[in-house]
Amino acid sequence: MKPYRIQVMVCSGTGCVSNHAFEIKEALEKEISKNNLQAEAEVITTGCNGFCGAGPLAVVQPDGIFYQLLKVSDIPHLVQEHFLKGRPVKKLMYVPPEEKTPIPKMSEIPFFADQTLIALRNRGMIDPEKIEDYIARGGYKALAKVLTSMKPDEVLAEIKASGLRGRGGGGFPTGVKWETCKKTHGDTKYVICNADEGDPGAFMDRSIIEGDPHSVIEGMLIGAYAIENVTQGYIYVRMQYPLAIRRFEIAIKQAREYGLLGENIFDKGFNFDIEIRRGAGAFVCGESTALMASIEGRPGEPRAKYIHTVERGLWDKPTCLNNVETWANVPQIILRGAKWFSSIGTGDVSVDAWGGSKGTKVFSLAGKVGNTGLVEVPMGITLRDIIFKIGGGIKDGKKLKAVQTGGPSGGFIPESMLDLPVDYEELTKVGSMMGSGGMLVTDEDNCMVDMAKYFLSFTQDESCGKCVPCREGTKRMLDILDNITMGKGKEEDLVMLEELSSLVVESSLCALGGSAPNPVLTTLKYFREEYEAHVHQKICPAHVCKALITYVIDENVCLEVGHGCDVCRKQCVDKAIIGETKQTHRIDLSKCGKCGICYDVCKFNAIHIE
């Protein structure tokens, strides 16, 4: 086989695909053959690269040149200049905010340079639909290692010693979970991969599956071997993830063809196979007992966990459920050792399995941050470093207000606590959580009451309704928040919110109710003055809550500076602006729907919010 000198790694994660990555790929292939380079340059589609804000993107190897925001029309020039003449194209490179010089190499862009990859180690390096690519990067070596040279107990001991904890939200020590399942009597046991990622804005698990599905399969194989008496595994993935499902299907098919799933794997007498179960996308089905009920064909509702699922789970058999990211860490721990893994992170897990947070965590960085995307960072890194070093700081030079970790039921952490390390216990202490890895950055333009309302409306909507406190309590809380943002809040509302919150937290069966009030509680704690402004002065300091703001045109500025340009009147959807060209304008408040379009389009700053 003739070697290629250029490998063009085109990101085909969901974000880039929806920005026409496949068209970029086609254009690249067309231009490459037009320039007669087809024997020298190969175009590969990879999983999510992580820098979603820069997509559609491609990395040109071996030099690691990073091209961003690609358009089909850029491709002819790119192929000719870079591939043919060896001159990387500067105008398609990443330029850091407030700087002018582009950074050609991916490894030198701060977004990438400060990350540590374990779960995402193959991102952008392999074609996820080719098992050979995974194997070429050391794939299935960990499986070979455990089957030839480790007893199941030794595998378990390694995972325990590594300090790996559940990446889906709970942070339960993985080794302890495996051990309990292993010790429970039973000749039929199951392992499950929880791929029902439901947090809005979170896409860690989806990206791992789309970019490196075999790492999850290999992790499950190793888990099944360590726990013993496991011959069947299930992957529960929501049907809203069609690309992830497709990549899993391809990966499972290839693994079966190579005999890596099925009977007598590597001729070592070990049998294990995996099936995919599709969920309908209910948020609560990410909860382990609800998920298992859904696999069994029952309504996805959680049950009380007096008896843990590791003892009686799927079809009442001992079942070990781990999240996608947790499984993806397993092969690397086996290959590189527990010592290596536990050297990354915080605390000490040698005596107490809960004594620290080890390894890395993948976060989806979203909101008002410069670089949005998927980042994998070592445990113990500060929130400040994630937001300002990797994330490139706050957009448009605004001031950071708070960061929410852990998805819709995570808490908001104020600017003053940004030096907090990423650690399960530290985040819980301040009222938030690690969760599955959502990270939402808010700035001075966000109203914290509105944010709390937004996330509560999500969890309220997703409450399965089984527990009255969760079903009714969150509804009443939402009513109160609604009232506050409408300017109808009362002094006693804030106390009532706190009381309802603790009631919902304490008397719900599962973590949905148990954590849903977090956004409310933390905003009440750290941003109480914003609530008080809404309740007492009936104002929204961030100018977000529509009922509490009015748009006003400064008639002098409008006439003297803007000369009555009339743009606002033409754009107004409610026809609420009165005036004519070259005359001053004003807003008819009885008609104004407060959409804010006039405020955005006025070039003369004649419109302000009161």
Next chain:
Amino acid sequence: MAKLKIEDLEKIAEQAKSKMTVREGAGRAKITVHMGTCGIAAGARKIMDTFLKELEINKVHDVIITSTGCAGLCNKEPMVTIELKGQAPVKYIEITEQKAKKIFSDHVMKGKLVQEYAYAIGSEKIL
């Protein structure tokens, strides 16, 4: 596809090695062919083809071939730069197919500098 044995993992990895070397950008040696307009006009394409062919014939999987623009010495083109891991880059000038083959077999494969074609060792300082 047949069922894999453990030793097959290595074989699959070996087959994919050359493309992984390119993707990881971490070869034992890097051959850079200067392909500015001047280089191409002087025959750099043929030199590039020669190196690619040498890799294929000798089944070498751990060497990267890449291109770069004009190096400023247009009258000495075609030029190549050979960089062995951990060593200073060496620039060769006025390369022909024969010279390319010798540089490949001596410098890239055996680590022996081809003194008579070499122009300079090291790179310019970038300020």
